[in-house]
Amino acid sequence: MDLPVTSGGDHRSNEEVGFIFHMWMSKHGKTYTNALGEKEQRFQNFKDNLRFIDHHNAKNLSYQLGLTRFADLTVQEYRNLFPGSPKPKQRNLRISRRYVPLAGDQLPESVDWRNEGAVSAIKDQGTCMAAVEGINKIMTGELISLSEQELVDCNLVNNGCYGSGTMDKAFQFLINNNGLDSETDYPYQGLQGSCNRKESNKIITIDSYEDVPANDEISLQKAVAHQPGIYNGPCGTDLDHALVIVGYGSENGQDYWIVRNSWGTTWGDAGYAKMARNFEYPSGLCGIAMLASYPVKNSASNA
Structure with missing residues (x-):
């Protein structure tokens, strides 16, 4: 998902992050229940991942990061999806x-x-x-x-x-x-x-x-x-x-x-x-x- 340009991960307003989050939800068909504050937790994960992406992209390296369908997961949740190949x-x-x-x-x-x-x-x-x-x-x-x-x-x-x-x-x-x-x-x-x-x-x-x-x-x-x-x-x-x-x-x-x-x-x-x-x-x-x-x-x- 293409992101609006930013100079760093701490420069997006809550309103901008919320807008990007809902655009991302729509693109990937994401829906959340209201149980145990699921949407709020997913939004927090999303913000953390977006901040990481913005900090990386501000360094002008040989590759850019973007938002995939996994952007609402924690690192551990993502790892749990792929338990690893046999030794x-x-x-x-x-x-x-x-x-x-x-x-x-x-x-x-x-x-x-x-x-x-x-x-x-x-x-x-x-x-x-x-x-x-x-x-x-x-x-x-x-x-x-x-x-x-x-x-x-x-x-x-x-x-x-x-x-x-x-x-x-x-x-x-x-x-x-x-x-x-x-x-x-x-x-x-x-x-x-x-x-x-x-x-x-x-x-x-x-x-x-x-x-x-x-x-x-x-x-x-x-x-x-x-x-x-x-x-x-x-x-x-x-x-x-x-x-x-x-x-x-x-x-x-x-x-x-x-x-x-x-x-x-x-x-x-x-x-x-x-x-x-x-x-x-x-x-x-x-x-x-x-x-x-x-x-x-x-x-x-x-x-």
């Missing part, structure tokens, strides 16, 4: 050497799979299947939006691709399930429901999946290149969310990844963001190179 020792690793850097490698200066038509429209839901949609487009020439709802309803051990779920488990479910339905056949509901086994039109599957070598941004760059405002701020490596890398490039001397989120088009730049690449630590910024994986498809047919 590496819990992961069934399929580490591939397919993209290990080799002498003589010549990678493109920039890659953006959106320009190749391999990225479906931004959705306000899970992100695992965006990678499958992309590899299917690269191999078959057909871009099909897949059913995240089937993944959420039927892949019970992984909680779909949310919270404590992992991309690897979602890919394995897709293989075991002999594919996934389309978004049209099994539409998204926003909540976990009963698995609808009657929906058996499995239109897309994959052959396998592989993990990029951990803590190696060059391998990750090679995987993005051959697969089928830049954020460089502070963040940790306790992973709790999944993104899809759809490309990379450089801008004003700063290398970046193009990442696709799953929180709708109001997040970031129409659902995408640029994150600093070639970070000083092997894990990459925000741990982006720690647990990367990708689906594998060898056939030119959907199924």
